[in-house]
Amino acid sequence: MGHALALVHALGGCEVALHDVSAPVLAAAPGLIDGALDTLVQSGTVTQKAGGEALGRIRYTSVLPEAAEGAELVVEAVVESAEVKRAVYDELDRVCAAGAVWASNTSYLDVFPLMPRRRQDRAAIAHWYTPPYLIDLVDLAPGPGTDPQVISMLERFYAEMGKAPVVFDRLVPGYVANRLQMALNLECLRMIEEGWAGAEEIDRSIRHGLVARMAVLGHMRKMDFTGLEMVRNGVSAGTYQPPVSGRDSPVLRGLIEAGRSGVRDGAGFYDYAGESAEVLFRRRDQRIARMKRAIADIMEGDGE
Template identity: 65%
Template sequence: MTLETTAVIGAGTMGHALALVHALGGCRVRLHDSNPEVLAAAPDLIRAALATLEEAGSLSGAEGRAALDRISLSDTLAEAVAGADLVVEAVVEKPEVKRAVFARIDAHAPPTAILASNTSYLDVFPLIPVARQARAAVAHWYTPPYIVDLVDLAPGPQTAPEVIEDLRALYTGFGKMPVVFDRLVPGYIANRLQAALNLESLRMIDEGWVSAQDIDRSIQHGLVHRLAVLGHMKKMDYTGLEMVRNGIAGRRYQPPGNNGETPVLDRLIAAGRSGVRAGAGFYDYGDTPAEELFRDRDLQLLRLKAHLQNLKGESK
């Protein structure tokens, strides 16, 4: 099936970026959000992302303008999904909200449309109308998706096999890196690994063993280079599997339990240090606007991505 017309429902942090991803891939995109202010802000966010991609040399100005021309805003969900081949759901991670959105999509989208949810952890399939189950799947992205290539594809219990294959072919054609699951795995791979890293990092800080800076230095100067080149499982091959087995058998490391509590984060958030957009989190960002910080992050990611592609002999 050719997926040429895409509707993106939700224009926030992920939604506007996913509209850009699909437009860069050549799709005609209609973007909708129930909040008019969020929808109105989306074009400027998309232009800023395109400017960063152009500055990094990842695309030309003409390519960016062509992608922007393929995106239109829809005031209503019905208008957005009318005639769509693919409907991308990128609304807030609340079951009741998603259920309502899927019901409205069901009322207005063509019966042949594929419904793809960007959910991170929710099992969305019970929230999707029965008649849509065969054409529904998860297509989960990582921010910023116009730079990070990984996309997790997972079917529901009734998803037709060709739906996953159509999505895999579409995103591979975009130059992305789909990982296809045979069932929904909550958190997929990357989020589950990040969850374990979060728990261990917060445990070490809360116990007073290390600082946030120590953790970042250890990751940046001890792990990142090898992980970027080898991945984790191949890194174990290079370490030697007997050594890995012996380390586990020694039981000198016990992972932290997850009791749902995060004292370190609670203290920071209570102090107004909730992250980059607040001007501080584990680090102080001073008066530097959040948009500038995100732009600098994206430029560094793009330069690293280009370097790794060159190192591995991959085409852009």
């Protein structure tokens, strides 16, 4: 996520310093950025000139003070560990300007108690979805001591970059998209575990039954089109009982133990026929870019 957020902000006109403590991760970042940018250029999302200018605004450093000193906005996207985040915040506190805004990419962790008290009024959550250079949603949430102007500034800043900020009045673990995604994960895993459907049947049902309607309507408006009486009848029938998380999934455990943890392992629910992860991610990005362009054309003039 770090290299991708560096590209997002550079395309938005920011001078960016990308920091990572891992030398291999930092060394790989320019190539990943080049690949993502190439996809954006090929899809017509970004011009070659704008892409080249964005690359010129990114520098790389393994020294945190070099990255943070003088920064107006610090985007933290380290591992979801309270201990790691607290250590990063303590180091940032020693070098950041007093007025710097801190924005954490956390999904579920309440980061505000981990930050020095004197930074609380300039701290917020800005949570992104991968790949953020294509997925426009960014969740914004304040801490208990955040100056409301910080949230307003971030909302305006990201909207002007063409992103789609959603503002919450406090940290909501998982926000909207991740909470819905977690519910979908649990339901899909239950269907596989209980033998109702396999991965291919689930994906076919989602792609051909849900995606097109939700892409142009969302879900709440889709209910309006269905008719709320029909929705109420479905709810009141009581035939659906949501799955309860047991904090473990036999299906996931078995796949992971078999070395099938996803695209980077060459297999997960699907086999990826020896194709490299880089090729698969590039193909995903190209398809998302094409889909976004098609949806934008469809929705043009609709106020969405």
